Amino acid sequence: MRIASLLIALLVTAALYLFIFERDRLNSTPADAPGTAQSEAEFAPPAEKARSEAHAVSVVARHSLAEPLDSTVVLRGETEAAREVTVTAETTGRVVNEPLRKGAQIEAGQLLCQIDRGTRDATLAQAQAALAEAEVALGNARKLAAGGYASETQILSAEAGVESARAALAQAERDIENLEIKAPFGGLLESDTAELGTFLSAGAACATVIQLDPMKLVGYAPETEVDEIRIGALAGARLISGETVTGQVTYLARSADAATRTFRVEVEVPNPDFAIRDGQTVELAIRAEGEKAHLVAQSSLTLNDDGLIGLRLVGPDNLVIFAPVKVLRDTREGIWVAGLPEEADIITVGQEFVREGVLIEPHFADTTETETEQ
Incomplete structure (x- = not known):
């Protein structure tokens, strides 16, 4: 009986020792257990899988070539007569001819006022x-x-x-x-000529003549956009009436307006029928020098870890690289972006599941579509 009691006491003591002091070791699973490694691998992100596994991640990419993208500077302004002058007398005397009424079309050298x-x-x-x-x-x-x-x-x-x-x-x-006061250029009379019998002294006004063909469209460019405008650039304009005209930039100020810090821009447009009046409101769209840009789908854009917007590209040795871009214009066909090389392989499908430096197996969209058609 005493031997049996001793054996039972020893077994209980051993069981208590293992339960208290060796419990963590007995409950732990070996780190290299195949089940554990497989479980962790199943729940790892695709980018982590690509780093740990030998095979590359399959993505769809597209060859893209930069194209020149025209830019436009939009200004608001007004129409302005090409020339306007008040014709004055250079001698004294009384006017002896019948006056011409305002609105009359005159030719260069036409008699306006005849002095006695x-x-x-x-x-x-x-x-x-x-x-x-x-x-x-x-x-x-x-x-x-x-x-x-x-x-x-x-x-x-x-x-x-x-x-x-x-x-x-x-x-x-x-x-x-x-004694003969003549029109210096062809145009329209903006005022009546001096009335018959009026005494004119030297410097007195005979009439006001304006030239409306060609017509000047005047706008004011801000400091941020003035460098994009060039003399001779094509420009379109829309009048307040809805009529549209086209012309070229003929003048760009080198000195800013002291009050507004803007630069005067003049566009010359033909106006043979005098349909455009002096002083009308106008909206100018001036073609500016563009830059090379890529047309990409909006879904291709992504963010990096720093929050920069850009695209993931197929880099050397089929490793992913991230290129930040600047969005220039949003169109129905896609988004025009700048900041990429002249030629770029843009990842269009799978870019959200890879990181910079990950090995990938790119399948180019153009090649895939060709093989499908065959």
Whole structure:
């Protein structure tokens, strides 16, 4: 009985020892157990599987070639006459012709205001006679000087008299020419010409003439976009009436407006029928220099760990690389992005299941479609 009791006590002691001190070791599973490794592998992300396994991850990619993408600068502005001038009198006198009414179309050199000649014909004849007298006096002085009867000073005085007479004659002739006030260029009368009987002094307005063909479209470009505009660039414009016209940039200011910090831009468009009026609101779309871009599907875009938007590409040795991009334009066909190389292999299917540096097996969309059709 005592031996049996001792054996039972020893067994109980051993059981308690194993239960208390060796419980963790008995319950643990060997790290290299095949079941555990297989379970962990099943729940690992695809990118982790690709790193741990020998075979590559299959993805679908597409060859993409950069294309030039035109850009457009949109401005708001107004129409402005190509030229506008107030024609003024250069001499004094009373208007003796019937006035032309505003809105009339005129040609370059057409008479606008005729000033009364007054006594200008007499003044002209007096100037002509004075010149003839001065020329005779100069001839006599030279003859006397040849005989030793006149000094060099007398000859110089006679020459000065001739030049003075010539100047007076030229002034009289010019004053008569200024009696006819003519249009400096073809266009439209923006105001009536001076009324019959109106007395005009030098500098008084006869009429205002504007030229509407071609027409200027004026806009103001902000500092952020002015460098994209070039002289000679094509431009389209839409008037407030809905009419559209096209032209070219003819002027780009080099100095900014002090108040708005914008730069004046002028576009010239044809206006043969004067349909475009001076001072109308207009919206300008100026073609700017574009840049090379790729057209990609919106679903191809992804984010990296730093939150940058970009695309995953097939890199050297079929390793994934991430390329950040800049979205330029969203269209029905896809999204135009910049920041990629000239040629790029873009992963279009499976890009969300791989990381940078993962080995992949790319299947190119163009090749796959060809094989399917065959």
